Amino acid sequence: MTTPSNVKSLAQHRSPSLALTEAQLRVQLAAAYRIFAHFGWDYLIYGHISARVPGPEHHFLINPFGLRFDEVTASNLVKIDIDGRKVEHSDYDVNPAGFIIHSAVHAAREDALCVMHTHTIAGMTMAATKAPLRALDFAGAALTHRVAYHDFSGVHADDSDRDSLISDLGDKNYMILRNHGLLVCGRTIPSAFKRLYDFETACKVQTAAMAMNAPLVEPSQDIAVAHAAVLENDDQGEMAFKALMRLMEKQDPGYKT
Numbered sequence: 661m662t663t664p665s666n667v668k669s670l671a672q673h674r675s676p677s678l679a680l681t682e683a684q685l686r687v688q689l690a691a692a693y694r695i696f697a698h699f700g701w702d703y704l705i706y707g708h709i710s711a712r713v714p715g716p717e718h719h720f721l722i723n724p725f726g727l728r729f730d731e732v733t734a735s736n737l738v739k740i741d742i743d744g745r746k747v748e749h750s751d752y753d754v755n756p757a758g759f760i761i762h763s764a765v766h767a768a769r770e771d772a773l774c775v776m777h778t779h780t781i782a783g784m785t786m787a788a789t790k791a792p793l794r795a796l797d798f799a800g801a802a803l804t805h806r807v808a809y810h811d812f813s814g815v816h817a818d819d820s821d822r823d824s825l826i827s828d829l830g831d832k833n834y835m836i837l838r839n840h841g842l843l844v845c846g847r848t849i850p851s852a853f854k855r856l857y858d859f860e861t862a863c864k865v866q867t868a869a870m871a872m873n874a875p876l877v878e879p880s881q882d883i884a885v886a887h888a889a890v891l892e893n894d895d896q897g898e899m900a901f902k903a904l905m906r907l908m909e910k911q912d913p914g915y916k917t
Contacts, residue, residue: 682713686734688849688901689721690915693732694908695853695901696778701860702729703779706755710762711849712773718742720766722759724752733917742767757815761837764822765829765845772833772845774852778860783842786863789870793836793862795884796869796876800862802891804884807859808832812839834859846896854897 680688689711696702696709705726713719721737723729739748742763744756762775786793792809795801810828813821829835833855835843842859846852869876879887908915 680714682715683734685711685713685849686721686737687916688905689737690732690734691901691905691908692776692849692853693723693729694912694915695904697729698904698908698911699860701778701780701856704728706758707777707779708755708758708762709776709849709852710759710766710774712766713739717747718766719747720759720762722754722762724750725755725758726752730912733915735917760819760822761825761843764819764825765843768826768829769831769845771847773847774849775843775845776852776856777837777841777843778856779841780860780863782860782863782867783836784840785867787836787838787840787842789867791866791870794866794876795878795887797862797865798887799858800865801879801884801887802858803834803862804881804888806832806834806888808835810835810837812837848896848898850897850901852897853901854894857897857900 689709692709696707705728707729708722710720710722713721718741720740720742722740723732724736724738727736736750736752738746738750738752738754740754740759741747744754744759744763746754761777765772765775793800793803793807795804808829810825813824829843833845837843842856842863844852844855844859846855878884
């Protein structure tokens with residue numbers, strides 16, 4: 661059993677990704693795209709993971725439009741500004757419309773250095789229901805009082821929905837986009853990934869449990885709140901993400917080039 665002192669020691673490992681160079685960030689982000697493909701979180705050539713580049717400029721790295729997630733490498737990631745325009749030469753284009761949600765979050769939240777948005781079956785199924793995310797499993801309980809909700813207003817082709825989206829997100833790091841999918845943000849790529857993994861897991865469990873049409877067991881609010889508070893102080897996904905980077909390197913080290 662993890663004690664509070666152990667939890668504190670794990671929390672001390674949460675900072676390494678905050679000090680990455682752009683080259684290191686590129687490798688980490690390319691790995692994230694490969695990990696998404698590995699878990700089946702990609703959506704053909706669509707969808708994005710964006711990460712802010714270190715430095716005073718508000719520049720970001722994003723996937724080249726038209727490539728599968730398993731084709732993304734550190735060198736072909738495209739650097740763009742907050743409006744989705746390329747700021748340095750790249751042989752690839754980007755999908756500006758796909759960056760609209762990301763740019764809104766990045767602009768409004770200084771702590772949102774990484775934004776991940778998915779269209780998974782579990783996430784979209786959860787987003788298609790009126791039911792809030794519940795504490796039905798370890799991951800779901802960890803998200804107690806941490807999930808925001810945003811109503812669907814069609815494809816995000818312009819900035820018309822920006823203010824509403826940011827208002828709904830507030831200071832939370834998890835959002836269910838109704839009739840759309842899931843969104844998470846984090847101060848690092850590993851922290852955002854760990855949040856998305858928990859989010860996706862909780863959605864899988866809840867949608868499967870609801871489909872059983874059987875009585876559901878849920879812990880008390882006090883237990884769920886305490887559980888979420890303890891896990892808030894974990895290592896922020898650093899160790900798990902490094903483990904998955906080792907798996908990606910074993911499968912195809914080409915993502916690092």
